Amino acid sequence: MRIGIGFLASVVTGAIWGLVWMIVLAVGFMLVSGQITKPPVGIALIAGAVGAGLVGLIEPGMRRPGTHIATVGLMIIVLGGLTAGRPLGLPLEVAPIYQLVTLGMFLAVVWASIHICMKGLSGGKLTRYQLEVLFIRVLKGLGFVIFTVAVALPFYVMVMTSLKSQQSLLANPLDFSLDLNQGFSSLFRxxxxxxxxxxxxxxxxxxxxxxxxxxxxxxxxxxxxxxxxxxxxxxxxxxxxxxxxxxxxxxxxxxxxxxxxxxxxxxxxxxxxxxxxxxxxxxxxxxxxxxxxxxxxxxxxxxxxxxxxxxxxxxxxxxxxxxxxxxxxxxxxxxxxxxxxxxxxxxxxxxxxxxxxxxxxxxxxxxxxxxxxxxxxxxxxxxxxxxxxxxxxxxxxxxxxxxxxxxxx
Amino acid sequence: MARREVRLAYTMLAPTFLIVLAIVLWPLLANFWISIKPVQLGDLRPATLVVNERLRGDLTAPGDAATIEFRLRNSSRDDPIRNATVTDTLPAGLVVTGSDDRCTLTGQTLACDLGEVEGGFRDRIRIEVEATQQYFDAGEVVKDTKAVTTGTAENVLTSFEFSLENFQRVFESPEFWHVLRVSFYYTIFGTVGALVLGLFGAQLLNTVFPGRGILRGLFLFPYVAPVIAVAFTWVVLLDPFSGTLNSILQQMGMISGPINFFGQRSVELSLFGLTINFPVALTTVIIFEAWRYFPLAFLFILARMQSISTDMYEAAEIDGATPLQQFWYISLPQLVGILAVLFLLRFIWTFNKFDDIFLLTGGAAGTRTLTVDVYEQAFALSNLGAGAAVAVIVFVVLLLFSILFFKFSPKDEG
CATH class of the missing domain: 1.10.3720.10 (MetI-like)
Structure with a gap:
């Protein structure tokens, strides 16, 4: 097949989703686990772009389960390789369960986002109609993410702050992890x-x-x-x-x-x-x-x-x-x-x-x-x-x- | 029959009419009245004669002499009190040996007529008494009966003293024009922001997918939750020291140091060689406004969009119109009516809004709008008249806007 504007659009789509989902999920990871990290957003962007590039290379009708596995595998290799085994900017020993869950979610949602956005669109030449469809899909997806985060984050912070102590929040404003062993009366003090x-x-x-x-x-x-x-x-x-x-x-x-x-x-x-x-x-x-x-x-x-x-x-x-x-x-x-x-x-x-x-x-x-x-x-x-x-x-x-x-x- | 119907209608409307008259229309007029009067917050309590009664000297045995002293004071420094009187009942068994010439004694009841007392008036009335055996038998003491004062004072609120001083003060204050400008920035950008977000949100939920109902409910949260809850949450969330948002931005490397979102007046930005003073606190407050009120716009726009017939889109699809063209040439023209109505409503409500800015910044850091200024003048500076004058300006601006809007708005908005 010929590589056209569709391939470029696909790569850009993947890059956007890699970046956005890394930011959202890494912040979620920090809030829930209480670990501080500088997430590798640039590398996540590249991983998304590479994964989407592969999807763009394959015609819509030819995308088989193997394509999906290859996409996810490619993203794992890029993310793991370029971060030297620290895909969230942390050694994997730190909060391993949270990290694995976050990474799994990252791969799943980036793959799903690319898949949904590129549905029926090839990496070859795209008409104006198809380009606009892709543009609207990306915009709507971003809209869902941004609206949901913008509405949910303040309410999440409201509830979690009420369960934390002022000292711990001053020490680390991102740590909303709850110590469930402290007992009912201490948690709801x-x-x-x-x-x-x-x-x-x-x-x-x-x-x-x-x-x-x-x-x-x-x-x-x-x-x-x-x-x-x-x-x-x-x-x-x-x-x-x-x-x-x-x-x-x-x-x-x-x-x-x-x-x-x-x-x-x-x-x-x-x-x-x-x-x-x-x-x-x-x-x-x-x-x-x-x-x-x-x-x-x-x-x-x-x-x-x-x-x-x-x-x-x-x-x-x-x-x-x-x-x-x-x-x-x-x-x-x-x-x-x-x-x-x-x-x-x-x-x-x-x-x-x-x-x-x-x-x-x-x-x-x-x-x-x-x-x-x-x-x-x-x-x-x-x-x-x-x-x-x-x-x-x-x-x-x-x-x-x-x-x-x-x-x- | 028709007359009975009219009478029935008026009877049914009378309660509504009365309460709206008393609580909305009457205060509206009263506000104009107050705005042309030199009223301070303290004037709400009219001047009264304050009396303090005490016994000087000891009464331990029959024949002991002492003095009952009434200390009198006008509670107001400026306003006189007319027909001021003090009355008190002396305990049984106390014989008055020396009195004040303003006072008369009838039985054990002492009545003093002070005539008119000036503002800032202070005086003492001394009554000399001698105890008899009956006093000790009865066991009453002087303080058992409270001295009662009467008197009428002029109330500034009801007098016919007028001045334009309040308006003069407001217009001459160097801050006023800044406050007016901030009000307009806040109202216009807050309204447009809420409408744009609402339009975007409505586009998102105009398709059927699983979880749509949940998302729609979630998107309405900011509007439904009490303003105190969300305002304080934003204050906590955006705190420069322990705020989560500053931490997130710093972790992502987007900012180098914490930003005091609600406390910083402005920051210098250079854009293409131009330096502009970007108002930080005002922008944050506007974003809050758009965030809090987009659900309302979202709800109405979504309802309108769902009533647009799908035939038009199908026809456009066949004609080869692209999705953006469909939005621009089909959806938007259908939505103009509701957008105009929403713009009017939100513009007025945003201009009227007091709670949000008051709770977020208290009007500091260049975010003081006219409504916050009303509160500042009337209650923080205790000058009710000046506050009412600003309130009059708020009302007049709203009236002007409404007239302009109805004159130039699209006519077919249903």
Missing amino acids: SYIELFTQFNFGTFLLNSAIVSVSTVVLTLLFAIPGAYAVSRLRFPGQAFLSRSILLIYMVPAIVLVIPLYAVFSQLGLRNTLTGLLIVYPATTIPVALYMLQGYFRGLPAELEEAGLMDGLTRVGVILKITLPLSLPALASVALYVFMIAWNEFLFAFMFLDNVDIFTLSRGVVSLNSSEVPRQHLMAGAVVATVPVLMIFLWFERFLVSGLTAGSVKG
């Missing part, structure tokens, strides 16, 4: 101290009370409002249905000074009641907007039939509209819960008493030089886990509700 000494049990309870009450209050206000806007005819209906979302655009920081001033004078500032007035007021407009979009989509005939059969409007709402809109109600409830649980500004400005801190306010109070970092991160985990659990549980409702009910593109 920062969590235990948060709940025994820092009142986090109370904060958790306060956050739960505030968030759930906000959801209930918001729905109580928004359901009749949304129904009126979507079903009843009255002067100003069109204006309301369009402008209600504008309320949601008003900056909280503009509201905070007057509310702070007035709530101070009314004695509402340092209370959970104060928060329970502010939170629903800020979430009702968006809840109303989402719900009215959904109500509008329900067939009006069902409700008219209910009215004919002698139900009152309230009866129609309770017996027909609400049961039909459970998915929308779930998504609105989840969205409002998330807003209330995560709210920071008003909780920070209003609450002074430790007894009524919500989690947002409580975690901020951990951000001082006297409290070790693992406590701060443990607090962050405690604040994150409930809302993430609820989110994962109800995700499909949220996704469909948010995108279908509210903004239509």
Whole structure:
């Protein structure tokens, strides 16, 4: 066969994957094993390029299991040979199991990446279409790796820091290896101290009370409002249905000074009641907007039939509209819960008493030089886990509700 | 029937209307009011007369004399208190032998009328008393009953005293124009970054493959997690001394020394012979913003992309359009509407955003935006009026942007 642009493209693809996977996996190796190394990224790049070069030399239809074995073998030889038997920049005796697993993963994912990218593409002449296909495959692959790492790394660091001690992290910021022999109470020491000494049990309870009450209050206000806007005819209906979302655009920081001033004078500032007035007021407009979009989509005939059969409007709402809109109600409830649980500004400005801190306010109070970092991160985990659990549980409702009910593109 | 419907509609909307009026629209107007008033944080507590009561001298046997002393103080240094009074009930069995001429005694109740007291007022009222046997029998002491003060003070918040001093201060401050510029950099780059990442992420997940649901859930994490959790995590992750990211970059040989991502204002970079001051902290904060809010854009763009009919792509495929051409000529035009809406929403929300920068840098190292400035002026410098003035500017800028956007935006966005 003739060697053309496809061969060059294949080599470049292999080089990119060798480089990227070596960086990702070597960092993963360091974080998990606690060993420090300078990974041979340049040599990994060459190994990937050589492996992909071999794939490029063989026509797509001719790639047999032998080709794959040869590709992997070639990469082992290049990586092992050029690093003089230190494929991760470390002698193989150091953390051998971790090293072997890392190397195995490296070979497997580099091979798979090259294989997927070059599927159906030869090393000969490629059309513009085929080149773009290859380009998009590489770009998408890189996208998957970068997005996943960028999202997962901070959360990984958050959880692992909460289980380590500040001294060990200062000594080696890359060492997130856990000593599982130290026992439960030692491993989870920062969590235990948060709940025994820092009142986090109370904060958790306060956050739960505030968030759930906000959801209930918001729905109580928004359901009749949304129904009126979507079903009843009255002067100003069109204006309301369009402008209600504008309320949601008003900056909280503009509201905070007057509310702070007035709530101070009314004695509402340092209370959970104060928060329970502010939170629903800020979430009702968006809840109303989402719900009215959904109500509008329900067939009006069902409700008219209910009215004919002698139900009152309230009866129609309770017996027909609400049961039909459970998915929308779930998504609105989840969205409002998330807003209330995560709210920071008003909780920070209003609450002074430790007894009524919500989690947002409580975690901020951990951000001082006297409290070790693992406590701060443990607090962050405690604040994150409930809302993430609820989110994962109800995700499909949220996704469909948010995108279908509210903004239509 | 129609009138009943109208009445029903208004009844159903009334609660919403009232709470939005009270908590959103009224504060909005009140903020304008506060911005033209010389209000300090301390003025929220109106001036009161503070009284401290003590007994001078010992009462050990009937016939002993002593002095009850009321120390009075105006809690405010500037504001007068009108109709100031002090009342107290003396213990039974104490006979008043010498009083102050401002005070009158009815039974055992002492009432003193001080008239109007100036700001910074301090005085003492001395009442001379003599103990009788009844005093020791009753066993009450002077402190058992608390002295009560009354008085009315002018509240700056409700007075009709106005000044433009707050706005003058804000506009004359050399920092203001820098803060305004930073706000715009942060908003524009943060919004565009979130949209571009969201568009890219949506392209990734627009195909069906195993594990797609898991990845979609994972990509939404930054948006769902509480801002305090992710902000502090970034602070820990990017710490110059014990931060993981600095270590990784150093191990990979990409940087020679640790970078103080949130603390360094700028670094000099030479590019093609040009030296530019690259704002480090501001860029980091913008990256955080894009990272945290790309999921929202991602979600909406993905939903829109899945509703594009596949026929068009099939037709394009037959006509020989390459993948990039398909993206450019089919997908993007279909997405313009949702992208415009998202740009508007994210622009406004990013401009309004306070939490993120406040938690990451506290507005230090050249990252202070207008919203952080509101907090700084109103609560860190205790000048509520100046804070409200900055808040007014935030609101006006938003209003201007919205008007501009609706004037020039594509009309067919549904």
